[in-house]
Amino acid sequence: MSGLPEQAAKRRSLLLAGALLACGSGGAVGKGGAGPAAEVPPGRHESFDLQDLPKGAVDPARFPKAPAVPYRPKTGGRAWFVAPGGTGDGDSLASPAGDVRKTVEQAGDGDVVWLKGGAYKVGVADDEFALRVHKSVVVSAWPGQRAVLEPLDDGPTYGIDLEGDGAVLDGLELKGFSQAGIYFGRIKKPQKGAVIARVKVEGGTDGIRSQVRAGRGKNPLVEGLLLYDVQVRGAAIGFNCGEGPCNDVRLERVLVDGGEEDARGEGHSGADAIAFEAGDNIAIVDSTVRAVGADGFDLKARRVLLHGAQVRGVGRNGIKLWYGGDLVNCLVYGTGADAAIVFDHGASYRITHTTVARHGHRGESYSLTMAYDHPRQPGRLEISNSIFWDNGGPLWVAGATELVITNSLFSRSKGGTEIVWARSPDVTIARYEDAQKKLPGSRGILIGSDPRFVDPDQGDFRLQPTSPAVDRGSNLEQLPLHDLSGKPRKIGERPDLGPYELAPAKEE
Numbered sequence: 001m002s003g004l005p006e007q008a009a010k011r012r013s014l015l016l017a018g019a020l021l022a023c024g025s026g027g028a029v030g031k032g033g034a035g036p037a038a039e040v041p042p043g044r045h046e047s048f049d050l051q052d053l054p055k056g057a058v059d060p061a062r063f064p065k066a067p068a069v070p071y072r073p074k075t076g077g078r079a080w081f082v083a084p085g086g087t088g089d090g091d092s093l094a095s096p097a098g099d100v101r102k103t104v105e106q107a108g109d110g111d112v113v114w115l116k117g118g119a120y121k122v123g124v125a126d127d128e129f130a131l132r133v134h135k136s137v138v139v140s141a142w143p144g145q146r147a148v149l150e151p152l153d154d155g156p157t158y159g160i161d162l163e164g165d166g167a168v169l170d171g172l173e174l175k176g177f178s179q180a181g182i183y184f185g186r187i188k189k190p191q192k193g194a195v196i197a198r199v200k201v202e203g204g205t206d207g208i209r210s211q212v213r214a215g216r217g218k219n220p221l222v223e224g225l226l227l228y229d230v231q232v233r234g235a236a237i238g239f240n241c242g243e244g245p246c247n248d249v250r251l252e253r254v255l256v257d258g259g260e261e262d263a264r265g266e267g268h269s270g271a272d273a274i275a276f277e278a279g280d281n282i283a284i285v286d287s288t289v290r291a292v293g294a295d296g297f298d299l300k301a302r303r304v305l306l307h308g309a310q311v312r313g314v315g316r317n318g319i320k321l322w323y324g325g326d327l328v329n330c331l332v333y334g335t336g337a338d339a340a341i342v343f344d345h346g347a348s349y350r351i352t353h354t355t356v357a358r359h360g361h362r363g364e365s366y367s368l369t370m371a372y373d374h375p376r377q378p379g380r381l382e383i384s385n386s387i388f389w390d391n392g393g394p395l396w397v398a399g400a401t402e403l404v405i406t407n408s409l410f411s412r413s414k415g416g417t418e419i420v421w422a423r424s425p426d427v428t429i430a431r432y433e434d435a436q437k438k439l440p441g442s443r444g445i446l447i448g449s450d451p452r453f454v455d456p457d458q459g460d461f462r463l464q465p466t467s468p469a470v471d472r473g474s475n476l477e478q479l480p481l482h483d484l485s486g487k488p489r490k491i492g493e494r495p496d497l498g499p500y501e502l503a504p505a506k507e508e
């Protein structure tokens, strides 16, 4: 194992040598026309490391695949080079252009536009968008560098209009755009296969959102979109498919940080962190929202998977699903409003290896509601290997819902009742004996035990070795491959409850 860093260094130096070689030969035949296409800037080309998703709610085959790195122009395409202050024609590494907008406009389908690290003022006076990416092009910072795009003085208030099929944005930072960072999707014909990777958006009203359709339309704006390692900070809206529908969207390692010091305070009218107004086949993986004034995840979409989603302090609901979906390895704490988790319509929902804690400290409210506004709609709610702890009230489940709970822990709900299943009469679970007697088909339920988190006051919901939740989970048919921190999902005899698996001290 100790040889790994050396090997990596060796690989890197070989890569560097190869890239320099390519640079040299590209320059030599540049006049011939075909040369520059082979040029790739030297440095570390970061690959995409997408999680394997558990089978179930979504169809992974329909999400865009991670593009191959290093980026190379497609057949017939070419590479362009831009650097801050560049005065060249952009044909080669040695002769970079200086104008990002002009270069992207010149680029054709299949081209790669490389931006050397540094800050760029982008835009023209008569366009609200700094940059329009309407073709199938890659716009990428040089490997290992960051390209910061800021609005040209008195120019655009929107950053990038991303409409190209298969277009890729990588390694960009958008700062100072007062309206929005990135608009994606296409109104006339769905945008397919766009990728936003390693991008940061700071400030503005909207971070990353879909095009706004005038009036209602039914055709999707998006069929295939991948966000990977993306951060939106200090914007009122994080990621929003406002009108939709947006189909086949995968968000992985996305962070939305609203920067609200106390997101649970009164008076926030803030918008949702990650929201879909309509869509189908949505996976949100290893993604976190925190310190926003409104909802964490609000997904009016069908076929939804939240895998490793974290909500750390939001003003309203933590996770709101409207038409079914799965929560796996999720952590939700410090939420406000009527419930931490809202499952709106009667449909099929599953919660696995999830912890919901410290919801609603300003008063009584539910830790979860299932079909509260549609109590007659039939549905199914399965909760397994999960923890509900120290919330402002019980789970409330509509009577028409089929409720199955396995190997989960409920404790410290305000008022003492942990679960209300609104049959006639109500089934209320407040003690261990209630769970045994009143929930036929359910098993392994712990009531009232202290889950012994490491440091919940500091947001650390890992388990202490003495926790009753350790090795208490059920060996489900489809366990996730990893826990929330990337460890194996099952260590020891059985998986643990909640999103984190405890590793023996010697393996830490």
Ligand SMILES: [Ca+2]
Pocket (backbone or CB within 6 Å): 470, 471, 472, 490, 491, 492, 493, 494, 495, 496, 501, 502
């Ligand atoms: Ca275990």
